Amino acid sequence: MSVVARLLGALLLCALFAAPAHAQNPYAAVFKDQCCYLTLESGEVAGGQFFEFENSGAAWDVRNLKLGIAGPYERDSPFYHPSWYELRRPARLPVQAVLNGQRARFGFAIQAPANVGTQTVYREHFQLVAEGEYWVAGSEVYLDYTVLPSVPPNVGFTSIPAAVNRSGKLEVSVDATDNRAILRVEFSVGGKTFTVAAPEADGRTFKLSVPAEEVPAGSHTLIARAVDRVGNFATATAAITLTLADRDGDGVLEDTDCNDRSTAIRPGATDIPANGVDENCDGADALPLVNAAFSSQWVASTKTTRVTSLKIKGVPMGARVEVRCAKRGCPFSVRRFTARGGTLDLRRQYFRRAKLRVGTTVEIRVIVPGYITKVARYTMRKKRTPLTAYLCMPPSAAKPTRTCA
Numbered sequence: 001m002s003v004v005a006r007l008l009g010a011l012l013l014c015a016l017f018a019a020p021a022h023a024q025n026p027y028a029a030v031f032k033d034q035c036c037y038l039t040l041e042s043g044e045v046a047g048g049q050f051f052e053f054e055n056s057g058a059a060w061d062v063r064n065l066k067l068g069i070a071g072p073y074e075r076d077s078p079f080y081h082p083s084w085y086e087l088r089r090p091a092r093l094p095v096q097a098v099l100n101g102q103r104a105r106f107g108f109a110i111q112a113p114a115n116v117g118t119q120t121v122y123r124e125h126f127q128l129v130a131e132g133e134y135w136v137a138g139s140e141v142y143l144d145y146t147v148l149p150s151v152p153p154n155v156g157f158t159s160i161p162a163a164v165n166r167s168g169k170l171e172v173s174v175d176a177t178d179n180r181a182i183l184r185v186e187f188s189v190g191g192k193t194f195t196v197a198a199p200e201a202d203g204r205t206f207k208l209s210v211p212a213e214e215v216p217a218g219s220h221t222l223i224a225r226a227v228d229r230v231g232n233f234a235t236a237t238a239a240i241t242l243t244l245a246d247r248d249g250d251g252v253l254e255d256t257d258c259n260d261r262s263t264a265i266r267p268g269a270t271d272i273p274a275n276g277v278d279e280n281c282d283g284a285d286a287l288p289l290v291n292a293a294f295s296s297q298w299v300a301s302t303k304t305t306r307v308t309s310l311k312i313k314g315v316p317m318g319a320r321v322e323v324r325c326a327k328r329g330c331p332f333s334v335r336r337f338t339a340r341g342g343t344l345d346l347r348r349q350y351f352r353r354a355k356l357r358v359g360t361t362v363e364i365r366v367i368v369p370g371y372i373t374k375v376a377r378y379t380m381r382k383k384r385t386p387l388t389a390y391l392c393m394p395p396s397a398a399k400p401t402r403t404c405a
């Protein structure tokens with residue numbers, strides 16, 4: 001084939017395609033519905049666009065029937081969106097086939113052109129096309145889009161308290177406006193960000209209302225960032241202080257109250273042993289005290305005291321018992337043994353003949369793992385029964401003390 005013939009052939013094809021209003025065009029459509037004439041900010045994306053047609057000609061097939069850009073044909077649309085089926089084809093047939101008399105809706109999204117400096121109205125033409133064959137007769141349609149310049153919003157606080165207690169609500173309002181629409185306002189404070197998408201009834205007040213305990217205590221800078229639909233934003237800042245709560249009113253603020261919703265739990269409270277609750281906030285539940293009872297009888301003279309009875313009742317089986325004696329008259333300094341349980345007679349075992357001098361101490365410890373050791377301490381006195389102290393000693397302690405809560 002000569003070059004001229006080939007050129008002619010190409011021209012003929014172009015002519016066929018570019019001038020589809022052709023006697024043999026078997027395709028035809030009747031316009032039924034469309035959406036929408038929109039006002040958009042430059043760069044804004046809008047979904048929900050569609051045209052609906054009824055097929056009044058040959059059958060449509062998903063393999064070639066599309067909604068194309070027209071007026072003129074095959075131009076690049078300034079409203080192109082990456083969701084389009086092809087560069088100049090916003091949508092294809094949404095079902096496999098549409099026969100004569102049936103309808104089809106071609107849905108698509110658009111994006112307004114960027115960098116529109118002044119308000120501009122665009123008339124965008126579309127038409128159905130049977131790809132590689134004909135533009136479908138009777139399907140010429142258009143939508144008008146009004147595009148506004150891209151302008152950032154304005155935002156300012158209208159209500160902000162200087163201080164908020166963490167037991168209450170953090171409530172802050174801004175006035176946010178835009179030449180088109182505010183998409184959302186983001187409030188950032190103390191490392192937290194809260195997004196408010198819907199304005200109040202006036203359409204421009206955006207109100208934050210969240211539990212104040214979501215924000216850490218302390219002084220913060222609160223930033224309100226108003227964002228429009230194309231990502232332009234404006235910010236406003238204000239100082240705000242979150243103060244510590246005392247929710248249970250027990251006088252202990254939440255930073256030291258290990259349960260700020262119970263008055264029974266706070267530093268200084270009585271820690272009930274072995275109930276699984278750390279009532280006094282020292283980091284652990286109190287251990288139970290060894291369950292054993294001391295009893296004693298003594299005869300004291302001017303210089304010495306004799307033991308007439310020294311017993312421990314209710315000693316748990318396997319408990320370790322320590323008997324300590326200090327200063328003059330002691331038959332020993334320390335004795336240790338494992339108890340078989342029940343009542344122990346320490347006089348018979350250790351003090352039958354002892355003459356304990358004034359000032360001598362006898363100390364008895366009953367030790368069970370996982371319990372607070374129970375201690376009795378007797379200090380000999382002149383012509384009086386010994387000074388008696390019942391003490392306790394947590395497993396970690398070095399010395400007995402009066403209280404172990």
Ligand SMILES: [Ca+2]
Nearest residue numbers: 246250252257
């Ligand atoms: Ca409290």
Ligand SMILES: [Ca+2]
Nearest residue numbers: 259260262265
């Ligand atoms: Ca409390």
Ligand SMILES: [Ca+2]
Nearest residue numbers: 271272277286
């Ligand atoms: Ca407890």
Ligand SMILES: [Ca+2]
Nearest residue numbers: 271278282284
């Ligand atoms: Ca505790």
